[in-house]
Amino acid sequence: MAADSDPESEVFEITDFTTASEWERFVSKVEEVLNDWKLIGNTASRALEKGELTTGIWEEKSDEISFADYKFSITHHYLKRGPLTDKEAKEGSEEDALPEAMQDLLCVDNDFPPRAHCLVRWYSLREFVIIAPGANSDAVISESKCNILLSSISIALGNTGCQVPLFVQIQQKARRMYVGVCEGPGVRTDFEMVHLRKVPNQYNHLSGLLDIFKSKIGCPLMPLPPVNVAIRFTYVLQDWQQYSWPQQPPDIDALVGGEVGGLEFGKLPFGACEDPISELHLATTWPYLAEGIVVDNDVYSDLDPLQAPHWSVRVRKADNPQCLLGDFLTEFLKICRRKESTDELLGKSAFEEDGKENTDITHALQKLTDPGTVHIPRLSTMSNIVHSARKRMHRNRRVEESPINNEVLNSILLFLFPDAAEKAGEASDVTPSTSCGVGMAATDEDYNLYSQFKSAPSNSLTYKLALCLCMINFYHGGMRGVAHLWQEFVLEMRYRWENNYLIPGLANGAPDLKCCLLHQKLQMLNCCIERKKARDDGRKQLSSENASSSSIERKLSNNSSDKEKKEKGDPSQQKSWDSWSDSEEEFFECISDTEELQESDKKEGAAKGERKVEEGKKETQRWKPEGRLHQYGNMTLLRMGELLYIPVTQEPAPMTEDLLEEQSEVLAKLGTSAEGAHLRARMQSACLLSDMESFKAANPGCCLEDFVRWYSPRDYIEEEVNDKIGNIVLKGELSARMKIPGNMWVEAWESAKPIPARRQRRLFDDTREAEKVLHYLVGLKPADLARHLLPCIMHAALLKVKEEESIEDIPCVRKIIQQIVTHVSKLLRYSNPDLKKLEDIINQIIASEAIIARSRSLQAKFGINKCEKEDEREELERFVSCLLEQPEVPATGAGRGHIGTIIYKLFVNAQRAATLTPIDDEPRKPSSERRPSSGAVPEFPPPTGREIILRTTVPRPAPYSKSLPQRMYCVLLKDDFRLAGAFSSDTSFF
Amino acid sequence: MDEDVLTTLKILIIGESGVGKSSLLLRFTDDTFDPELAATIGVDFKVKTIAVDGNKAKLAIWDTAGQERFRTLTPSYYRGAQGVILVYDVTRRDTFVRLDNWLNELETYCTRNDIVKMLVGNKIDKENREVDRNEGLKFARKHSMLFIESSAKTRDGVQCAFEELVEKIIQTPGLWESESQNSKLRLSDSPDARGGGSCGGYCSML
């Protein structure tokens, strides 16, 4: 404690505490807090700038003190200000300067702050301390208690020399009654207050208030120095007349051409369902009036709002207006928390097909891995796709049970699978559009969003599905509707798999790991379909070209047909070949291979004789080349001198992130031992082996060195050496590590047989993978599904807000969007995002939606679109955008300005409607002469609130006392009347 | 035994085949150099626990093959990695020239944008250097990477490379915590949040 070094205070404290009463202890506690907060001594600093009490940053500090067992909170409120400059500090340090608070009583630059603590509004304070009953304590009501408190604080201020005004809150909290004191050297200001329910008649005007002010001052001087007056009348507009809120909640029953209630599928709704602006407050202000300039008494008033020199406007926003996008998101998020499975929601066997074999996965796997029954799909027209899947469904369930009605369901399915419509009627097996360009079409910004959020491109099937589910959830049966649509979707997926129809709306190729898992799964399924289709198409082509062999199966299993047998030179080689390729399940083929096969078939025929000769010549070349992709530069085989060919290889297996995770887990589990590492390499060598076999097939007579030169060029080391004759020649050899005996590369090379990729065992089992995906889809509960699709929904919602914002151009919304994007991308990085945090984010989105809706509401109300003059229009736009961001906005030109004219009309129209007067085309110009005092309908409603500030400087209490600031703030509302007075007096000369 | 381990970090070693990735890893984990080390097939995996600034971190290090064909397998291993070591061979310019490709790959497959990257120029024990140290430095600076030269054979710089990387990862907030705790939403910046109407004593007249 700092006071420890001061012997006097030490003694004082000791004696004080041994004999202290509760009251004394309370006072000393207050003093202690004031000391702790360093509120002691001269407060004078630089004068307030205009509006600083509103624009500056306010801070507060709090503590708890008690009076006996009665708890109070003591709080210091203060405007944060920079440190004083030296000059200011010197000026301020005059010994007997008035405390800051007293000087500020007369300050006219901070009158009527739009948003401030009530004590600031009443007394223009920049710093004060409040002692108020603690949270659970009763209000201080009895007069004797109030007096005790008041005298306590006086003593505390006197003892400490604190110049910051100190208030106590009395009466019920809601009444905002404060009494307070400010002490300076030889001066003191008492803050007193009157608060009534009704405005007494004699004080219902300026002259009455001036009377009471003067009598309160009780100044002995005659005549009194003039009183300065500032007045603000506030008018409230609630009835917006013809500007009724245009947006209605969409009509869900109306279904027009793929739209529900005017809502297109794939579009999120946006906007508020009620007017998000409820009131307009017009404040008309007379900032400086000298007493006697205006007349305002019980019979007459000079105070015409149209003539007020200053107008400013505030708008009152509807609390939590119902916002469509927000509702959509909130409802969607709710699904994530539900537990029900699809079966529970729709009744048993939701995914089962009647009549046909059921979709039991083991059954399906068996069927497909059984070489005897290769599934050759019967091709139907595309138009049947969607419907046939659905027919199967509806047989299973009575129609009236379906949460989504047929029409809606049909349009959704057509929206999701547009290829069904495109191809309708074309009875053909045309490949459905493979949706190339999906993902590419999306903008850069969109691309960033989807990779940041891990969602899916905004024109992808997954994204569209998310939007449809969101809409179904909101309008068509909630959870059950979601379950229903999902079930239809999964059936469609199976149908497409079984019938070799590619799924539209997915980028080609392996799953995009930047997208959500569900999207990856669908891409995976598409990869499977693509491969299966290629295989099946290849077979079909073969069978049609080979009229002699009636079934594909025969052709395939009879790989060693007579014709081929004849062609093979070496029977022993033939044998091992057959042993590899005659099993159905090892057959692999793609379209390009098939073409090549046919081509080489033809060539074979032509070159049969020729080849025989060749083969005879080169006995090392024991097989004919197969599966060549293209030449590898001009490189030739080391031993043969023939051109080296890059082979057609098996495409790598597409993988979704969960498969990858699984795989890396398996690999990691093998541990770090030498055996583990060896096993790991072995497990991954399938691809290497396959490539080696393809290479061998394409390059008869090749050796490992040839392979390495293509596959791992840095492991073939070439050196310039001098040969015996002294010529420099290139000599090459395998790298040391490749030469290690028994290393896996050598091992694989030795076991590799020359088999082109198309006849190798498949590295990727599309059948198995497709069934796995379908199984996964079937197993998803609506909640799982919703979680999977959350990123897409958030993505779509943000795009929507961005789109709407860009029409209005609202900087603060842009800022919120930026924040949301950062938060969402952090949140969605984890597979199970915190739903609570997402809820916060949705609230942020709702906030932006409301701001945009407010902007639109204001634009309509102020008729921005009707404004023809460019400069006026710009002014209005600025004005409206300020209204959104600032608590109060001045209207340039007050009642005479362009904005003032518009506001005036708004009031006049409302007023006429209220009194049933027909609306004139041209209401009175605001600048014309004074309104008639009676008779005609008043154009303005009576002010809802009147605020009057009276200020003067007079000596108190005696004529020879110091001249000191006096102030009274009055507010007159319909059922609230308050006078807040600050009366200063000289405490040395009285 | 793992109780005092602060965190497990996933680290990836990439670069052209033959630049010495596996040798660097072996030197780091077992402090040996094996001239008979086989060429990697697919990916390999090793674990080591180290202490950095008094924090113990368990490193799960994935070593990749580097050959063109194996690359189709590796993108998966980029997932969730917190650190990556990109290696080139100072005696082979072509391995340095290919660095850009590796960075592209990293960019494409990496799931986080704050991954810590270290560039290592290996085989400085060899005489026929083709890439100057300054070139490596310049490249690293351009791409905001850590940089060191090393030799798996003589152990120069190896330990240091891994330690620096881990230290940097630990210093990067949000990179090693599985879930960042401090992502509370600040609503205060929205204009509405400054208190509408009847809050905490700050009010308008009406």
Ligand SMILES: Nc1nc2c(ncn2[C@@H]2O[C@H](COP(=O)(O)OP(=O)(O)O)[C@@H](O)[C@H]2O)c(=O)[nH]1
């Ligand atoms: N002189 C020397 N040789 C090295 C060094 N690091 C690796 N090597 C050799 O370079 C070849 C390739 O190394 P390896 O670690 O398998 O490279 P990776 O393919 O990148 O994994 C092997 O023969 C190693 O012995 C080094 O620092 N100095």
Ligand SMILES: [Mg+2]
């Ligand atoms: Mg290696």
